[in-house]
Amino acid sequence: MRTKVIATLGPASGSVEIIRKMVLNGVRILRLNFSHSDAESFRPVVKMIREVEKDLGIPLTIMGDLCGPKIRVGVIAGAPLNIGQDADVYLGMSEESGKYSDCPFIPLDQPELLHGLETGMLVSLSDGILQFLVTETIIKDKLYKLQAQNAGILSSRKGIAFPGKNLALAAFTEKDKVDLIGAIEIGLDAIAMSFVQTPKDVEDVKAEMHKLGAWLPVVAKIERQNAVDNIEEILKVADAIMVARGDLGLECKLSSVPVIQKKLIRACRHAQKPVIVATQMLLSMVKNPIPTRAEANDVANAIMDGADCCMLSEETAIGDYPAETVGFIREIAEATEPYYLERIDGPYKPTKEINPIKYLSYSACLLADNIDSPAILCHSSSGASAKIICSRRPRQPIHCLTPDKSVPAYLNFFWGMTPVITDATIPVHRARLERYLEGNKDFPRGKGYILVSGQPTPGQTESKTNEIKLYYK
Structure with missing residues (x-):
């Protein structure tokens, strides 16, 4: 399965057993909702997630979702x-x-x-x-x-x-600042920011992180018409985007949300930023053991639109079938992804521009298709080259080796991506890839593999992706 699944934790899923089942069914990102709690109360949950991560040997990402400004009416006389x-x-x-x-x-x-x-x-x-x-x-x-x-x-x-109205409310509240400090302290890996309207909202969170001497990827939740209108500028500063269809459906005409979803997903792929589709994906499974046909279609359409991640909220937080719900997402993804890859008919070609790394990544995808490679392996210190390969949507799964232990948590948001911490004592990046390939039993012998890496040459001032190798195992 190439599509990533985000599961919200709550009373129904707050145990090692359920978390383990969800991870085995395909969850790679666990969401903690700060609208209903604080960092200290999440500390035991973080410990459980890390236990599962260590036990299964699968890098997991813990995302804290800041609640943002609460926009509610007061007490109405005689209500309801x-x-x-x-x-x-x-x-x-x-x-x-x-x-x-x-x-x-x-x-x-x-x-x-x-x-x-x-x-x-x-x-x-x-x-x-x-x-x-x-x-x-x-x-x-x-x-x-x-x-x-x-x-x-x-x-x-x-x-x-107030659909379409610019609200003069800061997206980053005092409660959010306290929760951000707590999130960093208990070891969370990513932050989702609610009610983003402009790039400044994202920059405010990043500035606060900088003061704290930390960096976590920031997911900008698109819930307002203003955010839709400003998406190109928001994409320049956000690390990922969430199409939060619940509040978005209140701000915009409900009939326009499907098209907005498609446009946002396309904009994210062009910007090499991951995109999450969220809200009511399999809502009926809060109480029912199987989803409706309409829900199955909704998930499949998000995947065919090119979404990197599908997010579950109530389904896994308070639902009766949290692990089974994740399992259905997996089933839908495994049935849908082959058709999606067939429909796009090869990796996406870059637009005409001077961008050697993008064209090199595209070439790697073409070559992988030509030799029917089981996988593309790349080395990336920051994950940047892996993101570009991912944006081409290759048929092959991508394994990204990185020596930086903070990078896998971010790469978990990307479609088809398997992050791996590599042995930094091996000096040559290509040699790290070869060692990983030879030592991994999941990669069969008798096949050709595409290795993408970067090693500074005498004329280079910094390390950039500059090499594709066809490696026969």
């Missing part, structure tokens, strides 16, 4: 309330609630949310179940009248969204 279609409600700052009682009042405690709200804009509550249209500005940036576009139940403390 039945709201009919075309009913009027007020939306405003809590201090205004006592002055208006002719219709329900939805209070907010964050003035930034109302700044720039105008007549004709949409407001979504309760995960999109209730939709409102702004019909009147009563006090600019403070109080508005809304009209319900559909009937539903209005409850307190529910999430609120």
Whole structure:
């Protein structure tokens, strides 16, 4: 299986036995959700993951998901309330609630949310179940009248969204800063950042890491229309992207989310950055032992779009069948990937540009196809050349050898990638690849293998990928 699986840990999966089963079924990244907990409470879970990692000899990545700003309404008088279609409600700052009682009042405690709200804009509550249209500005940036576009139940403390509106809220909160410090302390490998809107949001997290003397890959969660609009700039600073379809479906028209998903995946491949597709992939398996046909199609389509990772949330955190759910992702991937590779008909050709490493990587993929190589082996100190090979989507699995123990945790996000810590005492990179190939029983004899490496030549000032070797074992 080339597609990577991310599993969210929770009460249903917080044991060595379940984690082990999920890893054997294909999980390589474990997600810890900081929306519901803190670093100290995750310490025993991290210990369990490291036990499984050591026992199985498989590099695992632990990703902490920061919760970001909580955008919720306050306490609504008399809630829960039945709201009919075309009913009027007020939306405003809590201090205004006592002055208006002719219709329900939805209070907010964050003035930034109302700044720039105008007549004709949409407001979504309760995960999109209730939709409102702004019909009147009563006090600019403070109080508005809304009209319900559909009937539903209005409850307190529910999430609120303003589709298409730029929210003047920092994505990196004070709680996130505390959680980031804790995440680094307990040994997490990656950070996911919620409600990213601009590149600066990602840069804020990286700046805080720099202060702490640490580096972890940052996954920018795309949940807002602003993030979709800014994706090219966000990709320049983020290490990976998550298509978080839950909140994205509230911000954008639900009918547009499938196309947005495809565009984001394509943009990530061109930028050589991994992309995760998340939210409700196999949601019915929270309670059922098999998924629906629509869910199986959804997972398969994400794979055929070119996603690097599929992420499970409730399915593995609170579901009745966490390991079995991962197993179904594996089954779908193994059935879908051959067709995906057949459809793209060979590795992706680079655009015309002066980029020797990209063309060298493409050449390695073509040569691997020509000799029907079982695998492509590359040496990369930082993982950079392996990422470029991965972006060509070769038919062969990629084994990346690196002497840096922090690199495998990042490479786990990449499609078809197996990271390996190599013996740094062997001075020549190509020799490291040959030693690994000869010593690995999974690589049959009588076959040709493609080795990609970089060794400085007299005219080079730094080590870069500069060599392809056809090696017969």
